Amino acid sequence: MIDEHVDDLIDLYALGALESDEQTAVDQHLDECGRCGRLLAETKELVLLLAWTPDQHDPPPVLHDRLMRRVQQLQRLDGDDRQPWWHRLIPDLRRRTPQLTFGLAGVMAALLLFFGSRTVSLQQEVASLRAQLSTQQLVVDVLRSPDTRVVALSNQTGGPEGAAQLLLDPARERALLVTSALPRLPEDQTYQLWLIGNNTPESMGTFEVNQQGVASIVVQANRPLNQFQAVGVSIEPTGGSPQPTNVILLEQL
């Protein structure tokens, strides 16, 4: 660990020209020194420009053909597995995901919707006043955050009518899911909520909706939501399933 600032080493560090023991020492200093971290960030901007400075030459045309052949070969080997299953379900997902600005009207509407309906905790923890308070605090926190956005889940082909929106601040581990006009399910079926990270669906629990098809759900993940790629709702046998079988709503985060 170097206690003093490392100005003299920053240029060499950014250029990758330090010996490994020196680099380790600078790394340790950078972990704790914001000032030197900023200096390094600025120096890296400069170093990145160097990548564009060599004389420019076109690669030989044969390289293009070789690359395309190689990738076609890889594509055949990988088959459809290249794309995660949820990508295939939403072929144009990023373009269709509305990055809604969460305006005051939206906040009020969501608050009314949230407090006007029964709060269903997927962890079944909302049984005590403390938990209720915590949940209300979450609502306030999520809505107050300037980074909160609304993700409208897309209805999947063959699924029922109805809608769901996820209110989330991507840096947090908790979010709110609000559904509307989803049909009530027969006793042997339940809705199940999923977060998809690393192409693996993780169950966030099961839930039911009220007569109006509304449910307001606290989503509790074990890590920040920006580490998940998608959110989905499926219909499963009562008790839920280890993997989603009948996905009815899905959207990328």
Next chain:
Amino acid sequence: MVHKVGETANVDVVDEDLIERLARGELAALDALYTRYSRPVFSLALRVLGNSNDAEEVTQDVFERVWRHAPTFDAERGRFGTWLLSMTHHIAIDTVRKRQRRPQTVSGEAAEHATRVLADTREDVAESTLRGMQAEQVRRALRSLPSSQQEAIELAYFGGLSHLEIAAKLGDPLGTVKARIRRGMDRLRSALEGFGVEGDIA
């Protein structure tokens, strides 16, 4: 032909569209990205490796990785052009070091370095800097340096050499080499300040 960086930079939105299409397995999108970026990628690899065969291999490797990693490319972590050339640089330097049989586990070291570079959220600033300027002007700034300073910086960045190795190669004292790099980088900072690259911080 003078390559203008602005030619690639004013189509950033289209880059993102192409990556999305590539993530869905559309080979035509890879074709378009290759047309757009193979020239700077190949040129950087050629500058580092010094021969066309190795540069072709690195270029192919880079675009194969683009194809493989398109589904997980995170546009918020840096613009595509910056990401692509950073990756090219690291792969090319790794290749050089392996060729030189440098005794350290350089791939891990380079990977760690790459992670730090790619994790730097300020990288998009460099990209937007590039958008507003031509590569020729960056080259001019580099080439306006005294030749000893330019040589030391280029041996570090394009040669993948440490300061000790540069000193040994040039037969100069280590202190002299470090001072040349420091002065050269300071001059580059001054020359490019107008493009948004800051000088010393307080």
